[in-house]
Amino acid sequence: MEIVTRFAPSPTGLLHLGHGFSAVAGWAVARAAGGRWRLRIEDIDSGRVRPQFAQAINEDLAWLGLVPDGPVMVQSERRPCHLAAFDSLRQRRLLYACTCTRADIARAASAPHTGETIVYPGTCRGHAPPASGAFAWRLDLGAVQQQGVSCRQSWRDLAAGPQTGAADRFGDPVLMRRDGAIAYHLACVLDDAAQGVTLVTRGDDLVEATPVQRLLQQLLGLPQPGYLHHGLLLDASGRRLAKRDHAATLAALRDSGAKGDDVRRQFVRQCAPLLAQAGLAVAESP
Numbered sequence: 500m501e502i503v504t505r506f507a508p509s510p511t512g513l514l515h516l517g518h519g520f521s522a523v524a525g526w527a528v529a530r531a532a533g534g535r536w537r538l539r540i541e542d543i544d545s546g547r548v549r550p551q552f553a554q555a556i557n558e559d560l561a562w563l564g565l566v567p568d569g570p571v572m573v574q575s576e577r578r579p580c581h582l583a584a585f586d587s588l589r590q591r592r593l594l595y596a597c598t599c600t601r602a603d604i605a606r607a608a609s610a611p612h613t614g615e616t617i618v619y620p621g622t623c624r625g626h627a628p629p630a631s632g633a634f635a636w637r638l639d640l641g642a643v644q645q646q647g648v649s650c651r652q653s654w655r656d657l658a659a660g661p662q663t664g665a666a667d668r669f670g671d672p673v674l675m676r677r678d679g680a681i682a683y684h685l686a687c688v689l690d691d692a693a694q695g696v697t698l699v700t701r702g703d704d705l706v707e708a709t710p711v712q713r714l715l716q717q718l719l720g721l722p723q724p725g726y727l728h729h730g731l732l733l734d735a736s737g738r739r740l741a742k743r744d745h746a747a748t749l750a751a752l753r754d755s756g757a758k759g760d761d762v763r764r765q766f767v768r769q770c771a772p773l774l775a776q777a778g779l780a781v782a783e784s785p
């Protein structure tokens with residue numbers, strides 16, 4: 500089967516080095532496997548998205564010498580498809596309206612297992628949608644399981660080996676936010692399928708999304724891709740680089756005079772152990 504990977508950044512800020520590494524990792528895997536590498540701009544969180552950042556993503560990738568195979572998917576243009584899938588789940592009575600505020604959810608939540616994790620306790624399950632006022636739509640994982648789809652999901656991660664996770668770890672997931680935006684999980688599985696993605700490559704900070712996404716793929720009858728969750732790039736002191744840490748951006752690196760080809764080659768070298776784990780050889784010499 501052909502390997503199709505993807506890079507799916509959100510244009511909510513400039514890409515930092517960790518994004519660059521992730522883009523190169525997916526690209527290098529596709530290249531080593533003789534497959535394809537797709538790009539998708541995940542721009543449906545309208546409150547946080549800025550058009551200039553989508554433009555910057557294109558510039559940064561071009562500077563790195565990464566050219567996506569096939570057309571770039573713009574997630575906001577996919578709303579009709581997202582809504583059709585949402586409606587089909589609603590017609591199957593798998594969704595319910597949740598009127599809880601963030602504060603309600605925090606108060607009602609059972610003890611979080613890690614950090615600030617909030618587990619939604621299903622307060623609104625079975626309630627009819629209110630006649631007025633804002634509400635979110637959640638997937639009723641109780642009803643889902645009654646339809647024979649298990650919350651317990653297992654897969655073999657190409658980097659991390661056999662994995663098991665619970666789709667209900669955070670309670671019933673929101674599929675449409677109270678502002679009408681389709682939630683990341685639903686958009687992501689529909690768009691991965693539409694782009695023919697056979698191997699989802701992304702940072703292991705998103706590994707907890709995978710059980711919910713696999714469950715949605717099953718519910719919607721979508722093909723199930725493989726997964727490769729890579730470790731995150733570390734800074735000089737061994738800390739994980741993240742957008743919120745104000746890690747160095749690719750744009751700043753470019754402005755400082757660095758050559759995109761050199762940066763890409765360095766990322767490819769850093770990917771080598773990952774590719775070896777996945778049974779692939781690095782295609783680019785350093």
Ligand code: GLU
Pocket residue numbers: 507508509541687700701705
């Ligand atoms: N758009 C997400 C982000 O930038 C990535 C989604 C994914 O790779 O599944 O964090």
Ligand code: ZN
Pocket residue numbers: 596597598599621622623624
């Ligand atoms: Zn609720």
